[in-house]
Amino acid sequence: MSLAGHFSYFATISLMIAGLFIVMARGNLIKKLVGLGIFQTSVYLLYVAPGKLIGGTAPIIQEGFAVYANPLPHVLILTAIVVGVATLALGLALVVRIREAYGSIEEDDILAKDRE
Amino acid sequence: MDTWPGADGNLAPEPAIETLIIEVLLALMMVTVVALARTRNLFGVVVLFGVYSFLMATVLTVLDAVDVAMTEAAVGAGISTVLFLGALLLCRSEEARPVHRPWLPLLVSVAVGGLLVYGSLGMPVFSDPGAPAHRHVAQHYLANAMDETGAPNVVTAVLASYRGYDTLGETVVVFTAGAGVIALLRRRPGRRKP
Numbered sequence: 446m447s448l449a450g451h452f453s454y455f456a457t458i459s460l461m462i463a464g465l466f467i468v469m470a471r472g473n474l475i476k477k478l479v480g481l482g483i484f485q486t487s488v489y490l491l492y493v494a495p496g497k498l499i500g501g502t503a504p505i506i507q508e509g510f511a512v513y514a515n516p517l518p519h520v521l522i523l524t525a526i527v528v529g530v531a532t533l534a535l536g537l538a539l540v541v542r543i544r545e546a547y548g549s550i551e552e553d554d555i556l557a558k559d560r561e
Numbered sequence: 562m563d564t565w566p567g568a569d570g571n572l573a574p575e576p577a578i579e580t581l582i583i584e585v586l587l588a589l590m591m592v593t594v595v596a597l598a599r600t601r602n603l604f605g606v607v608v609l610f611g612v613y614s615f616l617m618a619t620v621l622t623v624l625d626a627v628d629v630a631m632t633e634a635a636v637g638a639g640i641s642t643v644l645f646l647g648a649l650l651l652c653r654s655e656e657a658r659p660v661h662r663p664w665l666p667l668l669v670s671v672a673v674g675g676l677l678v679y680g681s682l683g684m685p686v687f688s689d690p691g692a693p694a695h696r697h698v699a700q701h702y703l704a705n706a707m708d709e710t711g712a713p714n715v716v717t718a719v720l721a722s723y724r725g726y727d728t729l730g731e732t733v734v735v736f737t738a739g740a741g742v743i744a745l746l747r748r749r750p751g752r753r754k755p
Contacts, residue, residue, distance in 0.1 A: 450686030452580075456587035458681065462674035463594045469670070470663035473656040475603050475648060479610050482641065483594055486617050489629065497624045498695070499579055499688040504625070504715040506707045512690075514625035515699045516715040523720060524731050526632050530640055531738035537648040538745040544652045551657045 453494035460487035472552035474540045478533060485529050492518040492525075579623065580687070586620045603654045607645040614638035628716045 464487060467480025496515030504516035540550055547555050590613060597609040614637040621630035685692035706718040720728055 450689075451681055451684070452584060453587075453687045454681035454684060455678065456584075456591070458674050458677045459591055460594060461677065462670040463591075463598065465673060466663075466666055466670040467598050469666035470659070471598075471656070472659065473603070475645065475652065476606060476656055479597065479606055479645075482610060482637075483597075483613065486614065486633075486637065489617065489633070490620070493621060493624050493626045493629060494687065495685065495692060495694055496626070496699075497688055498690055501625060503627045504703065505627075506703070506713045506715065513703055513715070515694055516702060516719060517699050518694075519626045519629050519716045520719045520724065522626070522629050523632055523716070524727065526629070526636050527731055528734050530636050530644070531735045533641055534644055535738045535741045535745075537644055538742040541648055541651045542745050550652050553657070553660065 453490065457487050457490040457494065460484075460490070474543065474550040474552065475537075478536050478540070481536070482529070482533065485525070489522045489525065492522050583620060583623050586616060586623065590616045590620070601656045601658070603649055603652075603656055606656075607642060607649065610645065611638050611642040614641065628714070 461484055464480045464482070464484030467483065468477050471477055471480065496518040498512055498514060501512035501514050502510050504513040504519070506513075543555065544550050547558050549555060549558075593609055593613045593616060597606055597613065600606050600609060614633060618630045618634040618638060621627075621633055685694075689695075702715055702719060702723070706715045706723075707713060710718040710722040712718040712722070
């Protein structure tokens with residue numbers, strides 16, 4: 446077992462915990478959505494990186510090529526990207542509505558207003 | 562095109578440069594994310610997120626996921642950035658200074674990261690042709706998709722033909738999200754403007 450062979454997992458996990466940290470630690474709602482986006486894109490890497498074969502090519506059937514990357518993670522992640530942008534749009538719409546109702550997009554201000 | 566190292570079914574003997582490119586790009590992404598977490602101006606945050614998305618699209622290209630890379634560049638870097646900028650137009654673009662040190666979130670993130678690293682040690686190494694993911698249904702699709710659907714791009718064949726109903730379900734999700742956005746942002750008569 447070699448640690449160097451697992452570098453793609455380690456990079457994915459680093460991005461994932463960075464996104465998780467931004468979601469939990471930052472009070473600004475737009476910053477939270479950016480953190481959620483980072484978490485989401487790190488999952489793309491988690492799926493696509495194990496499908497890669499060094500020396501292979503993109504899964505488009507062509508004479509003269511025999512080694513292709515695994516196409517199934519690509520299909521899953523295509524769906525995930527489109528659904529991700531749909532949920533992002535909904536989240537941003539919620540942020541805009543919260544700003545209209547509370548006058549702020551900072552979590553602390555919103556909680557303080559709720560306690561009044 | 563004909564003298565390609567993997568054409569006979571064997572993998573290229575010298576994989577170092579491709580791996581090195583991926584490692585450098587992943588390091589750049591880490592730098593972008595750290596800069597993003599430290600930036601307080603939300604406009605800067607959104608621009609850095611666009612940079613991050615384009616780097617992700619480049620990594621996906623190197624990982625031979627060309628369809629995913631195109632979608633990520635167009636949807637992840639393009640439409641997401643436009644949506645963020647539109648939301649910033651309606652909100653204030655400066656983040657408040659945090660009132661307390663985020664020790665607990667840091668602890669939780671690092672603990673989750675440690676667990677994930679421990680779990681990933683049992684996974685197959687990068688680009689292992691004997692990994693289970695490469696030995697089951699994927700080979701069937703690669704061998705038969707061209708004859709069964711007529712599409713040379715296997716990703717297209719699976720997305721639009723074998724898994725066509727899933728794609729239909731995906732459009733339902735997008736429609737629902739769009740309807741939700743309209744319901745949230747619709748201007749009702751009689752409500753005062755903020």
